Amino acid sequence: MTARLYLISPARIDHPSIFADELRAALDGGDVAAFQLRLKDVPDDAIARAADTLRPICQQRDTALIMNDRPDLAVKLDCDGVHVGQDDMPYAEARRIVGPNRQVGVTCKASRHLAMEAAEAGADYVAFGAFFPSTTKQVTSPASLEILEWWNELMEVPSVAIGGITVENCRPVVAAGADFLAVASGVWNYKEGPEAAVRAFNEIFSAHGQP
Ligand SMILES: Cc1ncc(COP(=O)(O)OP(=O)(O)O)c(N)n1
Numbered sequence: 001m002t003a004r005l006y007l008i009s010p011a012r013i014d015h016p017s018i019f020a021d022e023l024r025a026a027l028d029g030g031d032v033a034a035f036q037l038r039l040k041d042v043p044d045d046a047i048a049r050a051a052d053t054l055r056p057i058c059q060q061r062d063t064a065l066i067m068n069d070r071p072d073l074a075v076k077l078d079c080d081g082v083h084v085g086q087d088d089m090p091y092a093e094a095r096r097i098v099g100p101n102r103q104v105g106v107t108c109k110a111s112r113h114l115a116m117e118a119a120e121a122g123a124d125y126v127a128f129g130a131f132f133p134s135t136t137k138q139v140t141s142p143a144s145l146e147i148l149e150w151w152n153e154l155m156e157v158p159s160v161a162i163g164g165i166t167v168e169n170c171r172p173v174v175a176a177g178a179d180f181l182a183v184a185s186g187v188w189n190y191k192e193g194p195e196a197a198v199r200a201f202n203e204i205f206s207a208h209g210q211p
């Protein structure tokens with residue numbers, strides 16, 4: 001299987017209806033497996049407004065809507081899943097809140113042990129990072145491609161690679177066997193715009209899948 005794109009939102013969406021046009025454009029660029037609503041330092045009612053505006057766009061394109069950090073809001077706002085980090089809450093607590101029918105993804109940084117633990121507990125995917133310096137988040141755990149290769153050889157649970165991934169630098173990450181590439185800045189700040197970025201990522205993924 002070749003890689004798929006997992007799009008991460010900007011940390012602030014001040015005008016959901018304006019951002020909706022950007023998201024539509026991005027999803028017009030091609031396949032996007034998931035869109036994570038990753039709003040930081042924003043009140044719950046603003047997260048709810050964004051989710052309500054963006055959910056139908058995701059549903060129309062078959063893109064899973066994933067809530068960051070907050071399993072309670074994933075349920076309340078009818079998201080397809082939640083992503084939790086090591087400082088958010090344990091996997092088991094997130095699963096208890098969202099139930100069996102929503103996805104739970106877990107940040108595993110650059111740790112084989114954390115990833116094994118999450119997969120064995122039932123996580124739907126494990127996220128490794130950061131593969132490159134990021135302008136979105138100050139990253140503290142540089143990850144190397146070997147962890148993706150090792151995981152790909154050994155495990156069925158999908159891997160997500162994150163951190164500073166761009167159209168220009170993504171090829172080795174794809175070749176290492178990541179199932180999903182999670183990208184924020186590399187799409188929203190792409191020189192030719194989000195639609196062109198998603199198209200370019202998908203062209204790289206398809207080319208890699210060719211015999
Ligand atoms: C797909 C994906 N992978 C990793 C993260 C990072 O989660 P976390 O460590 O909880 O950091 P914040 O994103 O909450 O700042 C993610 N959000 N998504």
Ligand SMILES: Cc1nc(C(=O)O)sc1CCOP(=O)(O)O
Nearest residue numbers: 129130134136163164183184185
């Ligand atoms: C949210 C996040 N988590 C990371 C990790 O390493 O766990 S890196 C990161 C930032 C992702 O945005 P960009 O694609 O702009 O670097």
Ligand SMILES: [Mg+2]
Nearest residue numbers: 069084085088
């Ligand atoms: Mg988090």
